[in-house]
Amino acid sequence: MFIPFDIFQLLSSLEVARHIYLRKSIYGISLDFALYSWVWAGTHALANSLYTFLPTIHSQYAARYPLFPGIPFSMSLTFLSLLQFCVCTVIARKCFYGLKTQEKLSVVCKTVLGCSFSVLMWFFWLYCHGRATINALDLADCLHNIGSIAMASRLIPQASLNWFLDTFILSRKFLLLQLFSVASGSFALLSAYLGGTKWYELPISLPSQAVLATTWCALAVLVVQRKKYSSNVIISLNR
16 A cells, blocks of 8 residues: 555656656755665665564564554565665766856754764674664664654755755656655555554554655645746746
């Protein structure tokens, strides 16, 4: 039920990559958005891979939840997350190394990601030195939480840049794919809960309700911007 969420997210990232390659420009695409997307995709893919393929994490999960020892993972979602990481890596490479821009990363983005990865490094140091009972499952959970923060934040700087430039550069198809993705994820999560599915039966890598709610709010702003700045799109595409 949650596969459409990741498929639509992947298609929206492919749409951004296509947009960049066709225009040979990243004008109007937020660097914060590109970095958040890359961090989300990377941590999501790594955490999914750990949940899926590392036997140590399976045994640690069984020890933590002895009543529900089977870790809920999805091979399909893991595969899609790896594809997402590949596409977001291409986008990030174009934004930071392939094409020139005067835009810089915001202080907010640096602070959010800096604090998030500082926590991860602290957990990793404790894990390496056998302190505070930090194990591999905790590291995987930390990666998953960093990905959730990045995903919840990724559309906000794009909306901010649209307002600053007084235009909407990303295509209508990108916006529709994002709406389809979040709608399918919300519907699947709601259906699962209404259908009596327990928390331990849901794939461990799914986006939380808070992430979906934040994304809905950001998408609402983007929809309004798309309508408001529609007359400026053609002018901006010619820049």
